[in-house]
Amino acid sequence: MPTSTGRSSGVKPAAEALAIGRGAVRGEGLAQAVLGGDRRSLARLLTEVENATPVAEVAMRRLYPSAGRAHLVGITGAPGSGKSTLVAALTGVAREAGRTVAVIAVDPSSPITGGAILGDRVRMQGHAGDRGVFIRSMASRGHAGGLAATSVAAAAVLDAAGFDLILIETVGTGQSEVEVAAAADTTVVLEAPDMGDEVQAIKAGLLEVADFVVVNKGDRPGAARTASQLRAMLVAAAPRTGTPGRPRPKRPNVLITTAATGDGVPELLAALDRHRPSPSEPTGEPARVARATAQIRAVLEQRLQARLADSGHSEGTRHLVEAVANHEIDPYTAADRLLADLFETNRDTS
Amino acid sequence: MPTSTGRSSGVKPAAEALAIGRGAVRGEGLAQAVLGGDRRSLARLLTEVENATPVAEVAMRRLYPSAGRAHLVGITGAPGSGKSTLVAALTGVAREAGRTVAVIAVDPSSPITGGAILGDRVRMQGHAGDRGVFIRSMASRGHAGGLAATSVAAAAVLDAAGFDLILIETVGTGQSEVEVAAAADTTVVLEAPDMGDEVQAIKAGLLEVADFVVVNKGDRPGAARTASQLRAMLVAAAPRTGTPGRPRPKRPNVLITTAATGDGVPELLAALDRHRPSPSEPTGEPARVARATAQIRAVLEQRLQARLADSGHSEGTRHLVEAVANHEIDPYTAADRLLADLFETNRDTS
Numbered sequence: 001m002p003t004s005t006g007r008s009s010g011v012k013p014a015a016e017a018l019a020i021g022r023g024a025v026r027g028e029g030l031a032q033a034v035l036g037g038d039r040r041s042l043a044r045l046l047t048e049v050e051n052a053t054p055v056a057e058v059a060m061r062r063l064y065p066s067a068g069r070a071h072l073v074g075i076t077g078a079p080g081s082g083k084s085t086l087v088a089a090l091t092g093v094a095r096e097a098g099r100t101v102a103v104i105a106v107d108p109s110s111p112i113t114g115g116a117i118l119g120d121r122v123r124m125q126g127h128a129g130d131r132g133v134f135i136r137s138m139a140s141r142g143h144a145g146g147l148a149a150t151s152v153a154a155a156a157v158l159d160a161a162g163f164d165l166i167l168i169e170t171v172g173t174g175q176s177e178v179e180v181a182a183a184a185d186t187t188v189v190l191e192a193p194d195m196g197d198e199v200q201a202i203k204a205g206l207l208e209v210a211d212f213v214v215v216n217k218g219d220r221p222g223a224a225r226t227a228s229q230l231r232a233m234l235v236a237a238a239p240r241t242g243t244p245g246r247p248r249p250k251r252p253n254v255l256i257t258t259a260a261t262g263d264g265v266p267e268l269l270a271a272l273d274r275h276r277p278s279p280s281e282p283t284g285e286p287a288r289v290a291r292a293t294a295q296i297r298a299v300l301e302q303r304l305q306a307r308l309a310d311s312g313h314s315e316g317t318r319h320l321v322e323a324v325a326n327h328e329i330d331p332y333t334a335a336d337r338l339l340a341d342l343f344e345t346n347r348d349t350s
Numbered sequence: 351m352p353t354s355t356g357r358s359s360g361v362k363p364a365a366e367a368l369a370i371g372r373g374a375v376r377g378e379g380l381a382q383a384v385l386g387g388d389r390r391s392l393a394r395l396l397t398e399v400e401n402a403t404p405v406a407e408v409a410m411r412r413l414y415p416s417a418g419r420a421h422l423v424g425i426t427g428a429p430g431s432g433k434s435t436l437v438a439a440l441t442g443v444a445r446e447a448g449r450t451v452a453v454i455a456v457d458p459s460s461p462i463t464g465g466a467i468l469g470d471r472v473r474m475q476g477h478a479g480d481r482g483v484f485i486r487s488m489a490s491r492g493h494a495g496g497l498a499a500t501s502v503a504a505a506a507v508l509d510a511a512g513f514d515l516i517l518i519e520t521v522g523t524g525q526s527e528v529e530v531a532a533a534a535d536t537t538v539v540l541e542a543p544d545m546g547d548e549v550q551a552i553k554a555g556l557l558e559v560a561d562f563v564v565v566n567k568g569d570r571p572g573a574a575r576t577a578s579q580l581r582a583m584l585v586a587a588a589p590r591t592g593t594p595g596r597p598r599p600k601r602p603n604v605l606i607t608t609a610a611t612g613d614g615v616p617e618l619l620a621a622l623d624r625h626r627p628s629p630s631e632p633t634g635e636p637a638r639v640a641r642a643t644a645q646i647r648a649v650l651e652q653r654l655q656a657r658l659a660d661s662g663h664s665e666g667t668r669h670l671v672e673a674v675a676n677h678e679i680d681p682y683t684a685a686d687r688l689l690a691d692l693f694e695t696n697r698d699t700s
Contacts, residue, residue: 079428140525141555292684301654331414332649
């Protein structure tokens with residue numbers, strides 16, 4: 001029987017060792033270039049991070065100590081609430097104040113190709129050519145450790161690259177997408193016009209993750225009334241002391257903007273700045289701890305999958321999956337057989 | 351130092367052993383009652399499945415061999431496309447044909463309480479009191495092994511309970527939510543009226559998972575034209591041979607229904623029936639293999655988390671998480687320390 005790579009204890013075949021060596025060199029090189037301000041390397045590294053490659057790991061290990069200084073702001077809301085326009089307007093105001101801005105736009109993606117569909121984000125083209133702005137579109141689909149973990153890792157790269165303000169924009173109608181915005185230091189929820197009870201329910205869920213609720217399209221009739229209603233609703237909800245073991249609902253501020261004209265946008269940026277966590281007291285800050293946990297868990301899942309794929313029993317795995325598909329064995333039995341095999345292999349070789 | 355349960359090799363404290371014993375008895379009892387047709391036990395077991403409890407595991411092991419006979423149909427579409435009305439209409443037609451129907455409705459949920467917001471699904475109340483119909487609302491949030499894995503496990507329970515047709519309804523605007531519908535044997539995508547480019551992009555992504563595209567609200571002007579446009583679009587997309595390693599895009603049929611009046615609904619049910627996979631040749635059927643894989647992975651993730659939580663180093667874990675949050679160490683180093691500790695513990699005690 002040929003020795004599988006999974007069972008050879010530490011002794012890697014030459015080709016594999018060479019590939020790993022190249023990945024390490026490339027990762028170090030990318031990290032160095034990103035710290036030096038090279039935008040093309042930054043774009044390349046973000047692709048590696050999206051694909052969770054060994055190159056990304058090497059670079060992230062190198063960059064991570066330089067991150068932790070940026071303010072991460074998540075912006076979410078139902079389709080049509082004007083998220084992209086607000087992101088473009090916030091970017092403009094922050095740039096006028098001399099700050100650098102990175103945008104991560106999580107877009108609905110093709111399940112077949114995995115690519116993001118909205119792509120180049122035409123509405124941000126006003127900032128094209130400005131070196132103080134970096135825009136990245138990210139597909140919502142196909143991230144091994146989860147969409148939130150991938151976008152948090154991408155934000156850490158942009159943070160290490162020196163951007164002051166990182167805006168993460170997602171549509172607020174999917175579970176994974178809401179988690180992305182909620183993982184930021186500060187979460188902004190945009191209000192959309194009423195689109196039926198399904199959207200109402202989505203809105204109610206969104207309000208609970210909001211640090212700020214923004215009624216956008218403030219030039220439309222009824223905007224002030226909507227803001228008043230939201231304030232009343234949030235005050236009514238506030239006396240709840242929360243379920244034990246769960247975070248207490250936040251008490252978000254309600255603001256009005258008209259992103260298309262810029263009205264209210266400087267006031268929103270000022271409010272965001274006041275909400276920014278103090279860098280002097282980061283320990284135990286809930287959003288940062290949650291982000292760290294998500295990242296560690298994503299790495300653990302990658303490691304588990306790599307070990308499973310690498311353990312020389314892919315034939316056996318296939319048989320187990322088919323047996324479960326045919327209801328000959330249950331998924332728990334199959335999982336336990338795989339795990340036993342994994343730990344057995346690990347004990348033999350370590 | 352007190353011996354932690356994680357390090358005691360096989361010898362469980364009496365209280366814990368008793369709890370496990372009770373869970374096993376309860377799981378066996380629930381499974382037995384579900385197979386016997388008890389609806390209250392079915393509802394209870396689905397709650398256990400949602401919470402991924404040991405009771406659910408015992409019951410699922412017992413029920414799994416009885417599953418694999420139902421036809422799982424996923425129904426998804428943008429908010430406002432009429433999913434719930436169509437599900438109610440399909441249920442009515444299937445009941446007239448003497449078939450039993452179970453509905454899993456995945457609803458947007460409160461991030462704080464974890465509960466589903468739409469709740470009792472008022473639109474399905476026409477079927478209340480019919481023992482041949484079972485309706486379950488499921489929160490979109492907070493499933494350890496992922497939303498798709500949880501809903502697939504719930505479908506397996508309903509399958510084992512003897513339902514002929516299982517309809518899984520989700521909103522088609524979130525990544526996890528689309529995966530739920532795509533995990534069924536047959537996936538139906540409902541078309542909604544145009545709501546801007548964001549929804550257009552969502553629609554394009556949805557079309558790729560569709561076995562059937564249904565233009566609902568067929569009594570509105572322009573429905574026939576929309577259907578023609580969709581057919582032309584799908585034919586134009588069809589010549590693609592697909593990316594290597596990815597499934598080839600499906601070539602879905604386009605149908606027109608008016609769920610509110612029932613027009614076209616019998617024809618849709620007949621089309622779904624023709625698409626049902628043959629029970630005589632299940633091996634390698636892609637949807638079933640994908641479901642089995644999702645379930646095994648969900649169990650593996652649960653096991654990994656349980657082992658981590660159980661390994662007596664929760665203090666150490668907390669320190670590692672805080673160090674990552676403060677950017678003192680990177681998530682890869684933290685994950686590898688946790689894993690090393692885990693395997694070490696496992697070797698000592700097994």
